């Protein structure tokens with residue numbers, strides 16, 4: 673994934689025509705499009721290949737199973753045309769390792785969820801987040817997912833993983849996080865969904881976020 677705009681669109685719409693229309697509109701303003709369960713369950717796995725014409729595709733399936741099942745899932749998703757898969761880290765080193773090995777074989781990326789961006793992540797996940805970040809670094813994953821709603825946690829996670837791994841951060845806009853603050857805290861890409869795809873002018877919404885990012889670089 674090329675680091676140009678430092679913006680990833682989270683495309684959680686349900687209709688494939690709408691997904692294609694928005695993807696076309698934001699081409700050049702985003703470095704990747706994150707596609708997850710809402711769109712894939714509503715419109716089929718083949719949507720990944722269609723959207724890959726517009727940007728790199730990060731498949732957000734938060735894969736969280738035993739190693740063999742994780743491998744089967746990642747194979748399907750890479751075969752469908754995704755450039756990267758998001759996996760959970762809390763399942764442990766072996767479940768992660770099999771995904772990272774497969775991605776390496778295929779020249780693809782794995783991003784590992786550390787601590788999530790919603791308030792409930794503080795109940796259980798935050799305690800494990802730093803350990804998961806360390807594990808992702810040990811296993812040489814491509815990067816981690818860390819919350820834009822808590823830039824101070826992005827800073828902590830950056831200290832743990834160093835500069836070899838990327839950080840991608842959801843939680844900007846609808847969840848209250850700021851793109852500029854998250855970039856300044858050390859994230860590589862911010863992930864933005866509703867603020868872009870619910871806008872009357874998704875291209876302008878994306879452009880505005882990119883200029884906010886450029887202002888602090």
Ligand code: BMP
Nearest residue numbers: 682787788789842843846847864865866
């Ligand atoms: P929005 O900007 O509309 O809040 O979308 C954020 C996107 O990032 C959603 O697809 C959500 O599932 C995802 N996400 C998140 O919000 N927080 C996390 O910790 C991890 C995520 O993948």
